[in-house]
Amino acid sequence: MKYEYLTNTPVAQAIGMLKEQLTANGFCYKTETVKTADSLHRVTATAVYAKRSSPHYCSSAMDGIAVLAENTFGASEANPVTLNSDQFVRVDTGDVIPSNADSVIMIENVIENKDGSVSIYAAAVPWQHIRQIGEDVSMGDMLAPSFTELTPSLIGAFMAGGVLSFEAVRRPVCAIIPTGDEIVSAETTLEDGDIPEYNSAIFSAMLKQWGADSIIYETVPDHIELLKKAVTDAAEKADCVLVIAGSSAGRDDYTATVLNECGSLVCHGVAMKPGKPTILGRIGNVPFFGLPGYPVSGITVMNTFVKPIIALLTKRILTELPTESAILSGKLISSLKYEESVRCRAAKIGDDFIAVPMRTSAGLVSGYSKSSALLNVAQNCEGYENESEIQIALRYPKWQLDTALMIVGSHDPLLDEVYDLMRKQENSCLVMSSHVGSMGGIMAVKRNQAHMGGIHLLDEESGIYNIPYLKKMFLTQKVYLIRGVGRLQGLIVKKGNPKNVTCLEQLSGGISYVNRQKGSGTRILLDYLLNRNHIDSSTIYGYEREEYTHTAVAAMVASDSADVGMGIYSAAKIYDLDFIPLWNEHYDLLVSENAFDQPYVKLFLDALRSHELKDRLTQLGGYTVDGIGEIINWSE
């Protein structure tokens, strides 16, 4: 009795169906009484009226004397009027106006006489300098209509109007139920095959941003009855139920089955990427969501489907990310089958606001966290040509992206360390780094799609680093080359070197290798060295196996997934691996002409040239820093 059904329902239709079914079944926010003093961001459930006036008495608006205005009529410079001590009362700002007075004269305009009387030189206008009852709020005035979010000043207005508590929309509580036999607590030591559970932390943080609380359940194994029990319990306790994973139609995917037994399934499968295996439904009038287990899919489903339902439960206006026009860097192909959400890096390059799509995979939550914008490609759109004008949703304020530094090229930990040092300056900025290899960096800077790129490209003929490439690629365009570091490349092997690797030739001897991606400087170096040593790459087991960073290569070796990889010394050191040095290379920085004078590049170069960085590089190991930060005169 396994439910298996995956539709491809368009996003708007799916959310419409869910809202309609919920509304038809009495779905509604709840209310509770809250203390005004503690009600920031809470939402009024009804119109709120002032219970008292503010001020609630007529008070002096000045320091001075309270008088009956008619007693001062006729007073002038030539003809001052004298008031004796029972004709005036000394008042400070905020003091009560005595019942026999109707105006206040500022203390500066009062001459005190020795006998206790005062002289004044201008007639008082009745009710001058008196703060009237209700100047701010009058009893009975509506202070806020229904569904108004409390700001600090509105808290003040409520309290001024004597409203010390009020009926607010209750914060909804969402039950989050992780599922899966392979799921373990993120706190445990992980074995192979274990998947640590952290989706619940991501989703509960999102809910918190939207004004909702969460109850996180213990992970439920792939077992129908146990899941049914958890879901039933959650539907009783919570205002919304989220089940993580098991939302597809595979062997162990029970979410839809359980929903069909406990409640009503509205839609299984939506035309969205990532996030297709999504389940929408309800248990009575409690909304139910089955979310895919990959974190980026889950985040996308939360934003697309859960957020609008939470908005109905909180009655808050949950604003969308602001959108901006940008120029797409590169061609983007998308399917007509689904709506697609693409993570991008966005920054101002020269005069243009550029968006660079990121490597997408629903499992890359760290990639998502580093994205600065999202591009939504509609279901009926096949994608965009390179340099198309597109609309992107910004994850940072526009001004931060306009002043951000975009680095595209080969990666070295030095880039991260420089960024950290930049963050410690008062006028810091965002730095976005894409790791696409040295050639990718050169192309990005050349095409005005990046401010800067890390490169380490060996010219096989001359044996010179970087400069020959610039001479070839930048014939007319000006570009700066900044000296970075010398760094040691070599073979990374397990601790103690059990396979006894000493030279490149051994790679063809039945050893398992892990390579770097095409276009990366390390890959180019390997090919150069193989060539020089007359080694055929097809004899290397794992030559096709590609990783994107030095640390990922080291991680493969450390976990016994490969015997050897090529990378920099510091990566081997982090993983406590052995290292056979092969080559000393130059890792330099390319800076586009129009970026060179910008504050973000200056900040970068200051950090690059700092003593703190030299200390950190020594700590990392394998670097030489002679001339670091100098401008290399390459065009001669």
Added chain:
Amino acid sequence: MKYEYLTNTPVAQAIGMLKEQLTANGFCYKTETVKTADSLHRVTATAVYAKRSSPHYCSSAMDGIAVLAENTFGASEANPVTLNSDQFVRVDTGDVIPSNADSVIMIENVIENKDGSVSIYAAAVPWQHIRQIGEDVSMGDMLAPSFTELTPSLIGAFMAGGVLSFEAVRRPVCAIIPTGDEIVSAETTLEDGDIPEYNSAIFSAMLKQWGADSIIYETVPDHIELLKKAVTDAAEKADCVLVIAGSSAGRDDYTATVLNECGSLVCHGVAMKPGKPTILGRIGNVPFFGLPGYPVSGITVMNTFVKPIIALLTKRILTELPTESAILSGKLISSLKYEESVRCRAAKIGDDFIAVPMRTSAGLVSGYSKSSALLNVAQNCEGYENESEIQIALRYPKWQLDTALMIVGSHDPLLDEVYDLMRKQENSCLVMSSHVGSMGGIMAVKRNQAHMGGIHLLDEESGIYNIPYLKKMFLTQKVYLIRGVGRLQGLIVKKGNPKNVTCLEQLSGGISYVNRQKGSGTRILLDYLLNRNHIDSSTIYGYEREEYTHTAVAAMVASDSADVGMGIYSAAKIYDLDFIPLWNEHYDLLVSENAFDQPYVKLFLDALRSHELKDRLTQLGGYTVDGIGEIINWSE
């Protein structure tokens, strides 16, 4: 020994002096270890590196079989390869790749044979469909540099990288010390002269928005030693000390004196309105602020001076309100002596984004809460001409102001009730109401500075309401007049009518009157009736005493501050006062031509015509609703 000194230090200079003195004295944020799962909006105090790789093992990216690729080489449609049961392993997405396998074949491309073997029709490429170690995060990678605010996805990235807790910037704690003999708890029943304390609630909500916590002290009376004790205690316990009121240079203003004794005064008096009597200082390396007691002054000082210091303590980027160009409605004069913050209502009227300055007074916190934008007039600026292009800071997202309804004119509670009903619709909008009287409403609609206005203007010659004014004022311009309500105007007197008021003539008989402001329909009605009854307004005590709303007039009578005022029946009813009916008037709604088809006007008219509104008006009392919401054909 009283300290008396008030400078007029420019704002930027004052904050610069404070920052300099603090920095020179070792002022710095503090840090603490926090759990990642609970760290939304927290800020990293150091760079954070991954402690493990994610995934930490090579896993299948598909449901299928894991094989050694070389066993499949040569497979084709014509020449399938058969693998026996020890040459493959069934794997699901996320499963561990066995050590003797190096690729995964999707289950869809596998034919299962009866003998337990499988046939495949295409060679597997080594490492296909395998999710490599570190695809998301590799151990040692920097996940975030110092001073990065945690987002939900970054929480995920940290946890994926095995970072379950990290060193974060500590939430600063601010001590808030209200002062003043006249200050009482907002919870108590107020006597004349009492001022309820709610500034602390406003300020602690602002601090919460900025990521800081508060300790609110009991109110300290105006007594130097007691204040000194509280301030000393606060400087020990908190990271920042705020003293409310007593910051000027009057008789009971001890804040500066106490600061001089306990710490160092940096600046007393800033060139800012509101907020001049501000004190900046420090006690050791703890920043100290003396804030003025008027709430709007306090809010302005919080935003201008406290916020940037909190940003240094939280290391968060506390963004400013976004600014937009707008057309100023009306002339605005400001002094060269100070920088001025002016509350505005802003909305899109026709094609223009219009800002209407609001009546300003540092005591009007409800007014501030209803403002939608702030205009900052620089110290060296004398103000702006009518229709100047100005930059305003928006308190709501631009799209909300672009779709907001701006009502300027005479006030009636019906406007608030309609707004409340509008809020209950799904596509609700903001409504901003300015109460400037009927004539003000006509002028605002005529000048394209409002969408709508409430009017009740009696033409003395014809005895007809509103239409004669439109015929005079809108000769060429088209405008809609919507029937509102008939409402009863009359004299509001104390319960039981102790002065035995029965007719208008008695107003000249030594009775105390409270009037409405010039240009208001009620004032015009009074003048008409006085004229018709040959009563000289100069014989009425209180004729010059002006209030802005019906409820404010009723509040004055209720509190014995006046014997009688003129207003509508519902205001008398709210205050449980007696009412002597004088006149039945037409309160109608003027709608500009370009607004009439807009969604916000449609929403308004739907609510105006609803049964719910009729019920509410019956509840309020004194209204007739025949033809409510009909379009009046006035131009014939």
